[in-house]
Amino acid sequence: MGHVNIALIGKTGVGKSTLLNAVFKEDFAETGVGRPVTQHSKEYTKEGSLVSILDTKGFELENYQTILQELKTTINDRKTGDPKTHIHVVWFCVRSYDKRFEDAEMHFVEELSKEVPIIIVMTQCERKNQEFYEKIKEAAPSARNVVRVLAQDIVEDGEIEKKAYGLNDLTEATYKLIPEALQSAFASAQRINLELKKKDAKKAIAASATAAAAACVVPLPFADSVALAPIQIGMLASITHIMGLELSKGFISTLVTSAAGVTGATYVGRGIVTGILKLIPGAGTILGTAIGAATATMLTTVMGEAYLNALLVVLSVSDSPSPESIAKAFKEALKNEQVEA
Ligand SMILES: Nc1nc2c(ncn2[C@@H]2O[C@H](COP(=O)(O)OP(=O)(O)OP(=O)(O)O)[C@@H](O)[C@H]2O)c(=O)[nH]1
Numbered sequence: 001m002g003h004v005n006i007a008l009i010g011k012t013g014v015g016k017s018t019l020l021n022a023v024f025k026e027d028f029a030e031t032g033v034g035r036p037v038t039q040h041s042k043e044y045t046k047e048g049s050l051v052s053i054l055d056t057k058g059f060e061l062e063n064y065q066t067i068l069q070e071l072k073t074t075i076n077d078r079k080t081g082d083p084k085t086h087i088h089v090v091w092f093c094v095r096s097y098d099k100r101f102e103d104a105e106m107h108f109v110e111e112l113s114k115e116v117p118i119i120i121v122m123t124q125c126e127r128k129n130q131e132f133y134e135k136i137k138e139a140a141p142s143a144r145n146v147v148r149v150l151a152q153d154i155v156e157d158g159e160i161e162k163k164a165y166g167l168n169d170l171t172e173a174t175y176k177l178i179p180e181a182l183q184s185a186f187a188s189a190q191r192i193n194l195e196l197k198k199k200d201a202k203k204a205i206a207a208s209a210t211a212a213a214a215a216c217v218v219p220l221p222f223a224d225s226v227a228l229a230p231i232q233i234g235m236l237a238s239i240t241h242i243m244g245l246e247l248s249k250g251f252i253s254t255l256v257t258s259a260a261g262v263t264g265a266t267y268v269g270r271g272i273v274t275g276i277l278k279l280i281p282g283a284g285t286i287l288g289t290a291i292g293a294a295t296a297t298m299l300t301t302v303m304g305e306a307y308l309n310a311l312l313v314v315l316s317v318s319d320s321p322s323p324e325s326i327a328k329a330f331k332e333a334l335k336n337e338q339v340e341a
């Protein structure tokens with residue numbers, strides 16, 4: 001299953017550090033009563049262990065928003081980094097004898113569960129606290145599980161009053177969530193990947209638009225449209241490649257041809273149709289009409305953006321879209337392109 005990273009959250013003094021020490025069977029983290037003990041988040045791991053635990057600074061009701069934001073940032077930063085560091089699960093600790101689950105805690109769990117699966121751990125659970133257990137379940141429906149734990153024996157006058165229990169339940173509940181956590185990290189990496197690709201594609205569009213303008217300014221011994229065609233077909237080919245698809249040049253030329261058939265009132269680029277027609281050698285009588293540099297830039301940009309949007313649409317449905325579905329989406333996207341006249 002690889003390495004599991006867990007973040008421990010909860011109000012000051014609920015028993016986060018004690019829980020961590022119990023998991024590792026070692027006194028790693030300082031624990032205690034009174035003022036907050038753990039002042040800074042710290043990550044713990046044990047040689048040979050498949051688990052790392054991030055022990056966070058306990059929150060108070062006044063600063064929980066700040067801690068929530070910090071944690072969200074940490075989780076999201078790690079999602080883009082080495083998969084070994086991704087936070088897979090959060091253990092949100094609530095002290096069972098407090099018998100209170102505050103609005104702030106409810107909000108914290110609601111918000112954080114959008115980023116990562118959460119298990120609520122009822123700490124220092126000397127008794128079953130059934131009523132409080134039910135109350136938490138009801139108050140935090142987005143939590144994936146509520147587990148009762150006594151991390152350390154309760155000892156009085158040298159006698160064990162109550163033996164520690166619940167760590168196994170907690171481990172089991174955690175491992176059940178790991179595949180899901182990995183999936184979500186993967187899905188988000190994919191999204192981030194797509195954002196990067198989008199940026200690259202936009203660069204390619206801008207470069208082609210500049211090239212298109214230049215091609216129209218430099219007097220060439222043949223029509224502007226003929227000069228533009230290879231630039232624009234090349235641009236669509238680049239975008240296709242950047243977005244991770246393979247399409248033949250022939251198919252991309254067909255895309256351009258079929259786009260010329262797009263009609264409709266919202267199709268602001270009536271001029272674009274004309275423009276596209278101009279790009280197809282022999283498409284009509286307008287062939288050979290001069291295209292201004294500004295128009296060339298606009299046509300190229302609109303075509304590139306429409307194509308990129310079309311690919312994003314089809315890629316959101318399938319990883320390997322058919323050429324037909326790409327052609328259809330491209331037509332739709334061209335219809336939707338709004339261009340300032
Ligand atoms: N017997 C027993 N005592 C516990 C248990 N969990 C916590 N305690 C006691 O509760 C007190 C606070 O526990 P900590 O683990 O320091 O709490 P924390 O959440 O890390 O607190 P901060 O670092 O201040 O945020 C300590 O005195 C612990 O010994 C438990 O499972 N059993």
Ligand SMILES: [Mg+2]
Nearest residue numbers: 016017037038
């Ligand atoms: Mg602590």
